[in-house]
Amino acid sequence: MNERSFFSEIFLCLSFMPTDKKTAILKSVLHLVNSVGFYHLNMKMIAAEAGVAAGTFYLYFKKKEDVINELYNLVVDEFNQAVLNAYQDDGDIKVIFTQMLEAAIQFYLQQKNYFSFIEQYTYAPFLFKENQEQNFVLLLPIYKMMRKGKKLRLIKDIPDAILLSIIHGSMNTMIKMHYAKKVSLNNAATRKKFYQACWEAVAVS
Amino acid sequence: MNERSFFSEIFLCLSFMPTDKKTAILKSVLHLVNSVGFYHLNMKMIAAEAGVAAGTFYLYFKKKEDVINELYNLVVDEFNQAVLNAYQDDGDIKVIFTQMLEAAIQFYLQQKNYFSFIEQYTYAPFLFKENQEQNFVLLLPIYKMMRKGKKLRLIKDIPDAILLSIIHGSMNTMIKMHYAKKVSLNNAATRKKFYQACWEAVAVS
DNA sequence: CACTAAAAAATGAACGTTCATTCATTATTT
DNA sequence: AAATAATGAATGAACGTTCATTTTTTAGTG
Structure with a gap:
């Protein structure tokens, strides 16, 4: 899983990134900001869209x-x-x-x-x-x-x-x-x- | 207080509106959106900045x-x-x-x-x-x-x-x-x- | 390769806080 | 004194974050 820190240097483009959990979260946020906007964005949505548990987010990011x-x-x-x-x-x-x-x-x-x-x-x-x-x-x-x-x-x-x-x-x-x-x-x-x-x-x- | 609905037709410009409660709320929101943004705007701020009680807001607006x-x-x-x-x-x-x-x-x-x-x-x-x-x-x-x-x-x-x-x-x-x-x-x-x-x-x- | 134990990753229920909204009460105007 | 306006404590839902527990991966051994 922590291969990502290595790959992220190479695959800057989100579209081609390996689909690890962190990338899944980044992708889900990108999609959600477009569809519901910053104002309505919440952690439940992010987790659901990324297909991860709520707590997983905090393994990769300190705050929302x-x-x-x-x-x-x-x-x-x-x-x-x-x-x-x-x-x-x-x-x-x-x-x-x-x-x-x-x-x-x-x-x-x-x-x-x-x-x-x-x-x-x-x-x-x-x-x-x-x-x-x-x-x-x-x-x-x-x-x-x-x-x-x-x-x-x-x-x-x-x-x-x-x-x-x-x-x-x-x-x-x-x-x-x-x-x-x-x-x-x-x-x-x-x-x-x-x-x-x-x-x-x-x-x- | 409901003189406002009359004056509001004349004084569109917020700067010169009579300072009733509703106008105070509108002004405070305008100011707060500039200083803290939509995302951080909350009812407590609006009420405090407008100098009204929390409940007063709902006499003039249905929702935030x-x-x-x-x-x-x-x-x-x-x-x-x-x-x-x-x-x-x-x-x-x-x-x-x-x-x-x-x-x-x-x-x-x-x-x-x-x-x-x-x-x-x-x-x-x-x-x-x-x-x-x-x-x-x-x-x-x-x-x-x-x-x-x-x-x-x-x-x-x-x-x-x-x-x-x-x-x-x-x-x-x-x-x-x-x-x-x-x-x-x-x-x-x-x-x-x-x-x-x-x-x-x-x-x- | 199989087995095992330690390490790392992932989970989601629980927690404490924040927040929008309500409403019984009080103040003000008519 | 009746009607209207204003209040702010109370309410309950929503939300971000935590952490004890479970699952998965890694590394070591026979």
Whole structure:
């Protein structure tokens, strides 16, 4: 059972983790947060969904809230890795920009639970997280690309926060609207229009 | 005491409402949601902050959750009214666009509690709200302006959801970053750069 | 391989606390 | 004095956490 601490280094992706008890608990929390939300989440649910006894939870986590923080780190790591994969250090910056946005959107479309979890975590002040700084780790891959574009004078020389807000903020709302069926991101043409509009916001005109 | 049902029609703004018990409760919840969040909000806190007895709450609300829904409607109404004030049916659409964004941002800068409350409410699925449709009421004023810009062929003919996402999504993230001290929206030049970038995203190029 | 004993993992009933809600009583207004 | 508003102690359900017990795994021995 304590093989897990070894495997967890390799299989960061929850979907492919060995199905030991701890992973079962993490998975069940991810699923439950999406379906019932933080507010209604309780230990009985977690244990039932994970198929373990109530006490088992406390072999792997100190408090109920700890699982949330650990899950957040896993989820953010996976997201950042997916987006960073789309980054290249050379090549047309507009193409890289588009590829990274595409990677981010595809990630969330394939993992609705991840999106819902991150959203709820981000907007719950003083809920589980100790410092607000954590929220912005999610922006690191985009930040990297943006810095490069600025250096090449292809992306506007305006405060980073503005550029990040436009890229990340609008993307988040797009995905929310997709799940609310206000728009379909399955349509490649729609996605392309979105990337183009974002690009025009941040690109030197 | 039941004068309130009369005044509440006139003084939508919580800040200027007569300080009867019900309003005291609404105010205390608004404040507490910002400081401790939905998750830690309990009846003892609400009563203490409002300066009423525990039982008093139930003279005005059926359940704990009802106050949240009622508060959301009040807060959204105030926000929409503030933004709609900046709308004019004639005049340069880019100027109107900028004025509305400015009104929205000024509203949230002056009312941090309102921003925090809306954010938490919006991102908590199945928490209090019955239907997800409610979330998009917040977009109505911007939607109105956008429709007009589209008709004049000054705003891109792309799906509404894309335009709304870019405008509203990025604005939200900007405000979050402002409160996280990543950028200062008190700086007029910064705001102007943000509006300009947003405009370039949505405007016909 | 079989047997065994020690170690580790898992269990779930029990515990103490917290919390939303109620209601008999008191205070205030009409 | 009747009606309305407000109170806060009491209630019982729900919840997170613990721990004595049971089950499973590991390691050692013949």
